[in-house]
Each structure stands twice: as structure tokens, then as C-alpha cells.
Amino acid sequence: MNDSQMRRVYLDHNATTPVHPEVLGAMLPYYKEKFGNASSIHGFGKEIKVALEESREKVAKSINATSNEIYFTGGGTESDNLAIKGTAFANRKKGKHIITSKIEHHAILESCKFLEKEGFEIAYLPVDKSGFVDPDDLKKALRKDTILVSIMYANNEVGTIEPVEELAKIAKDNGVYFHTDAVQAMGKIPADVQKLNVDMLSVSGHKIYGPKGVGAIYIRKGTRIIPWSHGGSHERSRRAGTENVPGIVGLAKALEIVHKEMEEQSKHLRNLTETFYRKLTQAIPDVFLNGHLEKRIPNTLSLSFKAVEGESIILSLDLKGVAVSTGSACASGSLEPSHVLSAMGIAPELAQAAIRFSFGRDNTMEDVDYVVKILPEIVSRLRSMSPLYANK
Amino acid sequence: MYSAKVMDHFQNPRNVGQIENPDGVGHVGNPVCGDIMELYIKVEDNHIIEAKFKTFGCGAAIATSSMITELVKGKSLEDAEKISKRTVAEALDGLPPNKMHCSNLAADALQKAIEDYRSRKKNI
Ligand SMILES: Cc1ncc(COP(=O)(O)O)c(C=O)c1O
Ligand code: FES
Numbered sequence: 447m448n449d450s451q452m453r454r455v456y457l458d459h460n461a462t463t464p465v466h467p468e469v470l471g472a473m474l475p476y477y478k479e480k481f482g483n484a485s486s487i488h489g490f491g492k493e494i495k496v497a498l499e500e501s502r503e504k505v506a507k508s509i510n511a512t513s514n515e516i517y518f519t520g521g522g523t524e525s526d527n528l529a530i531k532g533t534a535f536a537n538r539k540k541g542k543h544i545i546t547s548k549i550e551h552h553a554i555l556e557s558c559k560f561l562e563k564e565g566f567e568i569a570y571l572p573v574d575k576s577g578f579v580d581p582d583d584l585k586k587a588l589r590k591d592t593i594l595v596s597i598m599y600a601n602n603e604v605g606t607i608e609p610v611e612e613l614a615k616i617a618k619d620n621g622v623y624f625h626t627d628a629v630q631a632m633g634k635i636p637a638d639v640q641k642l643n644v645d646m647l648s649v650s651g652h653k654i655y656g657p658k659g660v661g662a663i664y665i666r667k668g669t670r671i672i673p674w675s676h677g678g679s680h681e682r683s684r685r686a687g688t689e690n691v692p693g694i695v696g697l698a699k700a701l702e703i704v705h706k707e708m709e710e711q712s713k714h715l716r717n718l719t720e721t722f723y724r725k726l727t728q729a730i731p732d733v734f735l736n737g738h739l740e741k742r743i744p745n746t747l748s749l750s751f752k753a754v755e756g757e758s759i760i761l762s763l764d765l766k767g768v769a770v771s772t773g774s775a776c777a778s779g780s781l782e783p784s785h786v787l788s789a790m791g792i793a794p795e796l797a798q799a800a801i802r803f804s805f806g807r808d809n810t811m812e813d814v815d816y817v818v819k820i821l822p823e824i825v826s827r828l829r830s831m832s833p834l835y836a837n838k
Numbered sequence: 839m840y841s842a843k844v845m846d847h848f849q850n851p852r853n854v855g856q857i858e859n860p861d862g863v864g865h866v867g868n869p870v871c872g873d874i875m876e877l878y879i880k881v882e883d884n885h886i887i888e889a890k891f892k893t894f895g896c897g898a899a900i901a902t903s904s905m906i907t908e909l910v911k912g913k914s915l916e917d918a919e920k921i922s923k924r925t926v927a928e929a930l931d932g933l934p935p936n937k938m939h940c941s942n943l944a945a946d947a948l949q950k951a952i953e954d955y956r957s958r959k960k961n962i
Contacts, residue, residue, distance in 0.1 A: 753894060757897055758896060758897055761845075765845075795872065831851065831854050833875070833893065
């Protein structure tokens, strides 16, 4: 079968999503006639400034913040870097202790590693077998010199939703700032910064049908934080650099859409993933769920296929037009088993056998049926080659 | 990212399986990534007349396993011993840089299988 005939099914939405047509439509004028620089005082600049502030208002509204608490960045990674390093350096007179978890995205973990070299001390909280951080562990880890807690809202590899509200309350009761990486949670579960009681929250455009290379961070009024990039006085001096206006307009539009359609999409995605899980586990023996079937973002399923290495499944599915990944896209070049699955205590052979299926708004039940149809043969072929699988 | 040859051997691996009453077995694990390979050989007149494998591993691991069973067939033990991970990788038109270690698996399994054959012979 050639490529044009083959069905193509994209199940890697946690890596990135296609730009929603309405988002693209909203962005285009800002590449064409509305090209001005928001900092200019002439008419070309002023209309851009207006668009920028309208976008800020939209983002604020989607998370129940005020617009002067929203700062645009170059993506989720940059938002995370600013939250961790900016807060650390602004508060180091108070203390040098930071608490995070073992299953954070590398944007957080590598920022923390950098801080360790700068003399900060980092506590990495463990997770249980489903990937949950235990609030009691946070209580125990807090010290007098703790300045920041950062725990993700939803995990990108297994989809587990962390008890952020409870964790943030513990931090707040102890006078410690709380940041959450909500990159994978946005548009999938409610993210209300007042209800969650977080001081900072990171957002990325390309996970929510917006453009790549643009993100935002919510920083609660009064939070002590220093900028991480220096230059002009853009973003009220917290993030220098001429704003990526088309990107920002796109991000805001995307957030508006996913926020508005969350309930309906959530139902759609839960239906697809639950059906997929049920049918697949009926069709293939020895498949194990990594994470929690209920408390997960509705689009994400991480499954381990006993005795079959993940990459060999990805390659086989790719040959049939289906796109999935092993863990985080950024880690797929690496040979180490996923740090998330290791932290969950998944045995190495099962961690190596994990595949992340992340569904999106355009997926259909036919997509589910197609993958359920082709995957059993792929798995049994690979198992017949595997020294770890006793053929029955 | 893989060459067409790697993909061919991945999709249509040659000589998958086990040999009953093999003359030598090489069982190796890749310490870098945890992948595992078993290689079985049958030897007659100092020549490898049959080779089969089972592998739990990435695309490159499966392709190199398949390729090495082809490369050894009919070779004298001395010639087979000279097959290095480079030889296997080259026979597959190369491997991506971060996948070079995968060819260790096949090369090591071969050395182990030959060692196993020799030690069995000694003990007869
Ligand atoms: C949980 C999480 N945080 C941060 C990021 C990084 O976001 P970006 O790709 O916009 O830099 C990602 C994306 O891979 C993610 O999944
Ligand atoms: S990654 Fe393990 S052998 Fe290739």
C-alpha cells in the first residue's frame, strides 16, 4: 500500500497538536497587514498593543486570573525556567531549598539541576505506582528555608493528575510559593488559579492546538521573581524581547477554544481512550496500564506490552500510518528508561515496553478500531521474536 | 532515521527462533539500554551451518540480530569470530549515531555462542 492510500492516525497529541483552523485564521493578519511592533507609539504599533492586551485578557479569563498576572513567553519550557530560576534567585536570601517531584518534565528537572550547581538544594518527591505525589511527603519535605514548591498538574507521559489543590494549600500554609506546570492539563481539565491556589502556572501553545514556540506564565500579584531574560521592558520587564504577536494571538485564541469546548472534548476523549483500552486489552494479553484509569487527563493512556520493546512497536505502527511515542518526545532519543516510569516503580522490562497513546480532538472511533485491528498482529509478531515471552 | 536495509531486516527478520539441541548459545543483555538477545548456532566441520535468534529490543537490535545470522551462515568459526559490531552496522548501511551501541548486542552474542560451543566441545 502506498502512503496516499494508507490510513493515517495521529495519536501523539502530548508531543504536539495541529494548529486549529480558527487559531490560524486569527494569527494570519498579524503576519500580514498587522505587522507592527507593540512597543512603537505610532498607529502600526498601537493596534498591535491592543491585540496583545486583548490576548492577555483572554488567557487571564481562561484560568480566572487578572490580565496583569499573565506574561507571554517562548513556550512551556521557558515558562518553567522562569518560574524555577526566577523565583529561586529572587528569594535566595530567604532560603535555598526547593521541592519538586521525580516525574516533572525536563524543563523543570534540568532547571533544578542547574540550581543545584548554583548552591540550591532540591528535594525530589517520590510518587506511588500510579504516579501520584503524596501530600504527606510534601509536608515532611518542607523546611524553614524552603522557598518554592513545583509540582506538575498533569504528567505528560502517563497523564496522571496531581492533587495540586491540596499540595498548593500545604505550601501556602507554610508561606512557600507554589508553581505548577499545567502544559498538559490546559484544555483537558479545569485550571482555575484561584481554586488551585497556585502562585505560578505554566502554559504552552502547541499542546492546545495553538502555535509552537509560544507560551505563557501566570504569576500571582506580589510574587517575588526576577526576570530570566534581560533587555527591553517588554512584559513589564519580566521577559524582555519583542513579543511574538501572531503566536500570542494564536495562543490566546487556542486557549479560548479549548476552554470553551473542554467539557465536550473531555467526554469525547474519555470515550475514545476508555473504548480503546477495553478493546485493546481484550484483543491482546499481558497489557498493563501505567498510571490511573480515572485520575488522568482524558486523552492519555500509557500501556506496557509485556516482552515487547517500545521502539519496535512505534516503528511497526508507523509503517501502518499510526503515530505514537514511547514517553516524552524529547526523551525518545535517549536510551535510559523513562524517569517517570522508573519513579512509579515500573519494572525496567515493562518500562521499556511502554507506549504512550495521546488522543486529540480530531480522532474518531474509526481510529480506535483501526489501531485495535492492527496492533494485536504487531505485538504477537514481536513477541514471537522476544526471548522474554513464552509462546503459548 | 533508519536505513532501508535496517527497516527491511526489522520488518522481515531472517532466522527468528530457537534451534533444538544447538551447539552453542550466546545470551547477552545490553547494559546501556536493557535489551536482550539470544543467539543459537549449529556447527559442523568447524563451520556455522545454522544460526537463529530471539531478541527483545529496539529496531536496530532486531535488524542487527537478523543480519548477523545471515553473515555467519557458512563461515568457519575463525572467520565468524572476526565479525565485529562495525561489520554488522556496515552490512546494514549504517546505524544512527545513538544506535551504534545496539550492534554490540549481536556481536557479543556471537562471540558468546562461539565460546559456548568451544567450551562444550572441551567438556566432551
Ligand atoms: C509537562 C510539560 N512541560 C513542559 C513542556 C515544554 O513545553 P514547550 O514544548 O512549549 O517548551 C512540555 C512539552 O513537551 C510538557 O509536556
Ligand atoms: S536501544 Fe537497546 S539495543 Fe538498541
